[in-house]
Structure formats: C-alpha cells, structure tokens
Amino acid sequence: MILKPVVFTLHARAKIAERRIEAGWIETAVRNPEWVQPEPRDANAERRFGSVAAFGGRILRVVCVETASEIRIVTATFDRGPGDHDRYDLRPRSRRRLFLRRARSDRPYGRGWAIYL
DSSP: OOOOOEEEOHHHHHHHHHHTOOHHHHHHHHHSOSEEEEOTTOTTOEEEEEEEGGGTTEEEEEEEEEOSSOEEEEEEEEEOOSSOHHHHOOSOGGGOOOEEEEOOTTSTTOSSEEEEO
16 A cells, blocks of 8 residues: 655644644644544645553644645644643643733733633
C-alpha cells in the first residue's frame, strides 16, 4: 500500500513552528487518529486527534484535507479533548475559574463587563 504524502500549507508551517509541534507527531495523528470529527467551518476538511506521549499525553488536533493524491495539513494545535476539558487543563484547580468583573472606564476597551482568568 502506497502512503499519500503529507503536505504542509504555509499557515501550518508557521503555526507548528510557533507552537513547537514536531512534524512526526502530526503525521502520526493524521495517519492513525484516535478519533475524527468534521471541521465545522469547512465541509472538505476534518479534525484528526491523537495523543502525544512525548508531550505529557496531551491531545494533538490536526485539521487536514485529504484528496486522492495527498493529505494537506491546514493547522495543528494541542487540544483539551472532547468534553473532558478539566482533564487536559494543566493549570492548578484554583486558577481555572472564570469570573466577571466590571471593566474600569479608563481602559482602552471602554466600559462593560470583562472576563478574567
């Protein structure tokens, strides 16, 4: 069986360099995903997920478009996982809470409510 080549878009190359994601991790997640979801913004693309043991078991989400001749990587990022967000959140439990605070009027974004972590 001949494997399709994995091709990275310019956006994908920039993001994986910025996020320090290795190309081997992406190729493993694309060729042997643990689960697959459709991409909500693009009917031709899909999200493929795989855990990366070398990165503490974090879940890698890869958005790709598979054609007859290639697998094109659109972007890749570490994800929290489907539904179980607390499991993949590495911050201490006390820092996970979001709270609303009245924004000060001297801030550049003006008045209103803001979400703080």
